[in-house]
Amino acid sequence: MSLTIIIIMIGALSGCGANLLKDEKCDAYLEQSIEAIAGKDKETFQGLFWKEIMESSETDWDEATNDVMENWKGSLESYEMTGKNVNVNSKNFNTKTYVQCTYRVVTTEETYNVVIVRVEDKEGLDAISRFYFEKNYEK
Numbered sequence: 374m375s376l377t378i379i380i381i382m383i384g385a386l387s388g389c390g391a392n393l394l395k396d397e398k399c400d401a402y403l404e405q406s407i408e409a410i411a412g413k414d415k416e417t418f419q420g421l422f423w424k425e426i427m428e429s430s431e432t433d434w435d436e437a438t439n440d441v442m443e444n445w446k447g448s449l450e451s452y453e454m455t456g457k458n459v460n461v462n463s464k465n466f467n468t469k470t471y472v473q474c475t476y477r478v479v480t481t482e483e484t485y486n487v488v489i490v491r492v493e494d495k496e497g498l499d500a501i502s503r504f505y506f507e508k509n510y511e512k
Contacts, residue, residue, distance in 0.1 A: 394454045399474035402489050402501050403452060407478070410441055411448040418442075423492055423500035445506070447480030452487075469494045471502065477509060484509040 402421060409418035415438045419427070427434055456475035461468060469492055476487045490503035 394457055396454070396457060396472060396474050398493075398499060399454070399457075399472060399489050399491055400452075402491055403474070403476060403478070403487065404449065406489070406501070406504055407445075407449045407480075410445045411480075413442050415439075415442070421501045422504075423498070423502045426500075426502050441504070441506075445480075445485075447482030450479045450481055452476045452478045455486075467494070469498070478506075484511075 405421060406418060409415075409421070415435070418438055418441070419434060422434075453476065454474055455477050456473075458473040460471045460473070462471065463469075471490055471492050473488060473490045476489070478485045478487045485506045486509045488503065488505040489501060491499065492502045493499040
């Protein structure tokens with residue numbers, strides 16, 4: 374009987390482990406971001422970001438978007454999530470969840486490490502709060 378319980382637990386743990394590096398919303402934001410960047414569509418790219426972040430930061434969003442579009446090379450060929458971190462922030466019953474997804478992205482010209490942080494809350498907010506990429510030099 375205890376052997377059956379151990380086998381069930383191993384099966385349950387291995388099933389959960391397969392989903393630890395899955396986040397369909399991050400995947401969708403990654404795909405939409407890269408499509409907008411490769412297509413030089415600043416309006417669509419900026420539209421993916423959380424408005425409060427854009428309004429409250431001192432970042433020049435047009436300049437930042439131009440930098441991203443000038444330095445990104447190629448269109449999406451494939452990607453693989455390499456890490457995920459979830460952080461819950463609660464203030465005065467206003468709970469926001471931040472999900473950081475890290476990817477290895479292969480384009481037609483380069484390979485990149487990409488980090489997307491998305492924010493969501495119980496009122497329906499779901500947007501990107503951070504997008505970062507760097508060239509991946511590993512062969």
